[in-house]
Amino acid sequence: MPRSPRAPGRLIGTALLALLAGTAGSSAAVDQKGPMTGLPVPRYVSLKSDRVNLREGPSKDHRSSYVFERAGLPVEVTAEFDTWRKIRDSEGTEGWVLHSLLSGRRTxxxxxxxxxxxxxxxxxxxxxxxxxxxxxxxxxxxxxxxxxxxxxxxxxxxxxxxxxxxxxxxxxxxxxx
CATH class of the missing domain: 2.30.30.40 (SH3 Domains)
Structure with a gap:
């Protein structure tokens, strides 16, 4: 299996690769359930904090590509992996955040x-x-x-x-x- 260039020593499993490949689609709601939560994917949630690091992959070993600085901002969850959620904002910026930084509160x-x-x-x-x-x-x-x-x-x-x-x-x- 290929190694992630951002996370030395960590292997990316075929399940994660398949998950990543399957999320490059539309933002229209579909009838799929997230493998971690059982909640619909995609779905809208909001940011809990005024400072949320957006990472290039689903671990703290991956580089932060952006920092959100607006609590309550709506984002769309497009994938789930372990405790990480792939999100997209209204401008199309995508990346991974820890699930604990997201709220089910709709904004x-x-x-x-x-x-x-x-x-x-x-x-x-x-x-x-x-x-x-x-x-x-x-x-x-x-x-x-x-x-x-x-x-x-x-x-x-x-x-x-x-x-x-x-x-x-x-x-x-x-x-x-």
Whole structure:
């Protein structure tokens, strides 16, 4: 078996190689279960800490390729290996983090792809409802619930409804209770 160039003395098993090969796909929700948790893969979670090292492989022997500095940031779990989770952020950055640095608390980013365009947050799940706030792209909101088209999100100084298609951290059509 080949040795990992970042982890001298550690062998990468065929199970890990197969796992890594199988994760280079889409970010659409599928009906697969993680081998460690039995939870769906992919799935959204959030970061627990203001400082999370993203590693090139699933061990502390692998080099840190990036450091997240935003607790509550939604990330997508795309693979599991032992106590490690492969994650992807809204910009497509991927790597491995310890499972203890992740939370099952659902959060979402408001339209990070819209850059400079504030989005209205509504009092009810409909576009003709009163606007309760205008949220800048990249704002993190905690997800209270989603019905497949609208999500109720809240955060510091806001609570209301946003169209699900304007959020990164929930799948299209996903229902969250």
């Amino acid at each position: 979402a980013l408001v339209a990070p792809w819209k850059k400079d365009k504030a989005l209205p947050l509504f009092s009810q799940p409909r576009p003709d409802a009163d606007v309760v706030a205008n949220l800048q792209p990249g704002v993190i909101g905690s997800v209270k619930k989603c019905d497949g088209q609208w999500c109720r999100i809240y955060g510091d100084g806001f609570d209301g409804y946003e169209q699900q298609s304007n959020l990164w951290g929930v799948y299209p059509g996903e229902q969250v209770e």
